[in-house]
Amino acid sequence: MPGPAVLQPYDPAWPIRAAQLLAAVEQALKPLGVGQSFEHIGSTSVPGLKAKPFIDLQVRVRALPEPALLDQALAPAGFVPTTGSRPDSPGVYRDIPRGSEHESGQVPDEVWRKRLFVHDVDGPRGAILHVRLVASPWGRYTVWFRDWLRAHPQARDRYAAFKTATAAEHAGDADYDDYTLAKTAFFDEAQAEFEAWGRRS
Template sequence: MPGPAVLHPYDPAWPGRAAELLAAVRRALEPLGVAESHDHIGSTSVPGLRAKAYVDLQVRVRELPRPEVLDRALAPAGFVPTTGSRPDSPGVHRDIPRGSEVVPEEVWRKRLFVHDLDGPGASILHVRLSASPWGRYTVWFRDWLRAHPEARDRYAAFKTATAAAHAGDADYDGYTLAKTAFFDEVQEEFEAWGRRA
């Protein structure tokens, strides 16, 4: 992943770009018959929220296809697997366990893909197991921020301060890990809201 985190004002074009990319991913994965949901997640999915200019996408699958099968399926849509910028980059091969659900360790496994990182279609695609709590948390957190402007603004301020603190980093792994503090603070609240909603 290139450079430190650089946040941009919300771009109303992000949802349309996400919809186009998700349609391409849906077509690419259809022959495998494993995808159960396709989501626009992350800060680009929350109107009014500053974000890195990479549209975050998620596909939840019943089972993770073998790497070579998944890579070959997504290649025509322009998505290529990434290893992250460091050997220990967070969220590349597995999500960091969090939340109230107790699940087997293998449920946190995932694959991470990138698309056109230097161009107008810049995107990151998370392929997660449907059983993974992270898959639900990303959607609940998005919807909770959309429904609670004061929480969105609090998150925006936190992100801005965190990006400034990590502006000299070689990549945005430190920024990503530092955001855990905000999720720790609000996890119980948005998780309870998501279960009710």
């Protein structure tokens, strides 16, 4: 996905499109019997939050199927595997370990593995699908962070201001990998708060 990160105002059509795509993904994965949860995540899932116009979706699976089987299963739903913009693009085959479980050494390295797919990337209804293990803390963090932002408008607005400033800093980039990596600073600041909130909730 070339080009810098361009944020757009929240679009109420995003969750509708997300539900349509998730239904198609759930149907496509049924024969494999691995899908456990199907979720709309990321900024497009938070009402009132600016976002890149790519809908982030997540499937949490009990085990990652063989790559060829997973690719074949998702193709009818319009999703194809991606390698990212660069050879070292973050979050393609593995999430960057973080959070209290990582710091305490409770999470084995292999649970951060994942697969990344894209759908209609160059069109107006583009979507990104993250396939993560049920055991991966990242899968929980994405949902906790989403729900924390939904429940705390001040945090949502603080994140929106941070994203706007960060996108401006990287407006000349050839892709948005550095923008994505720069957002880590906000997660570093908010991790303990949304993680504690998520565990309570």
